[in-house]
Amino acid sequence: AQTVTQSQPEMSVQEAETVTLSCTYDTSESDYYLFWYKQPPSRQMILVIRQEAYKQQNATENRFSVNFQKAAKSFSLKISDSQLGDAAMYFCAYRSERSGTYKYIFGTGTRLKVLA
Amino acid sequence: NAGVTQTPKFQVLKTGQSMTLQCAQDMNHEYMSWYRQDPGMGLRLIHYSVGAGITDQGEVPNGYNVSRSTTEDFPLRLLSAAPSQTSVYFCASSLLAGHYNEQFFGPGTRLTVL
Numbered sequence: 001a002q003t004v005t006q007s008q009p010e011m012s013v014q015e016a017e018t019v020t021l022s023c024t025y026d027t028s029e030s031d032y033y034l035f036w037y038k039q040p041p042s043r044q045m046i047l048v049i050r051q052e053a054y055k056q057q058n059a060t061e062n063r064f065s066v067n068f069q070k071a072a073k074s075f076s077l078k079i080s081d082s083q084l085g086d087a088a089m090y091f092c093a094y095r096s097e098r099s100g101t102y103k104y105i106f107g108t109g110t111r112l113k114v115l116a
Numbered sequence: 117n118a119g120v121t122q123t124p125k126f127q128v129l130k131t132g133q134s135m136t137l138q139c140a141q142d143m144n145h146e147y148m149s150w151y152r153q154d155p156g157m158g159l160r161l162i163h164y165s166v167g168a169g170i171t172d173q174g175e176v177p178n179g180y181n182v183s184r185s186t187t188e189d190f191p192l193r194l195l196s197a198a199p200s201q202t203s204v205y206f207c208a209s210s211l212l213a214g215h216y217n218e219q220f221f222g223p224g225t226r227l228t229v230l
Binding site for chain 2: 006009033035043044045047050091093095097102103104105106107108109
């Protein structure tokens with residue numbers, strides 16, 4: 001069975017600095033998607049970034065980028081120029097693309113604090 | 117386009133009571149799912165559905181029932197509430213396949229069982 005591990009329960013970053021959140025996963029499959037979701041205090045889950053496993057190029061969305069290491073099964077999120085609004089829980093998620101398997105698997109989350 | 121809607125936002129139940137958490141989406145998504153979120157445990161999948169009439173169990177299905185009679189609706193039923201079911205519940209939907217397959221989440225329901 002696939003698993004997703006986020007080993008950092010909490011991280012802090014100074015405003016305008018860069019922070020990296022870690023995520024590792026375990027799978028025997030070759031086709032899958034990986035996601036980072038943000039959950040601010042409002043509780044609403046918001047997609048931050050998505051990575052297709054077949055793409056070698058790391059995904060980027062403005063200040064957010066990933067370091068996808070398929071062989072190492074690692075999928076870290078880098079937030080540049082951190083802003084107070086980035087403070088939230090961040091969840092890493094995995095989804096298989098194998099036909100008949102549609103479960104999303106989430107990590108336990110990392111709480112990010114942004115210090116002014 | 118309302119996205120994914122959930123009702124109620126908050127609910128307090130007594131042990132043994134039953135209730136249904138409602139979930140609806142207007143994006144014609146095949147895939148719908150229910151999660152519970154507990155401190156330190158992330159989101160755990162309760163049940164999911166890949167289309168009308170098709171449901172399956174997730175990681176923590178005990179104590180919960182689901183049905184999917186239409187594409188739009190995916191209610192979650194608690195037959196006899198227990199304090200262990202105190203949690204925040206999220207409904208989510210997505211396309212079944214393809215590039216744009218991220219899940220869209222509802223606003224959540226905070227349930228307290230006394």
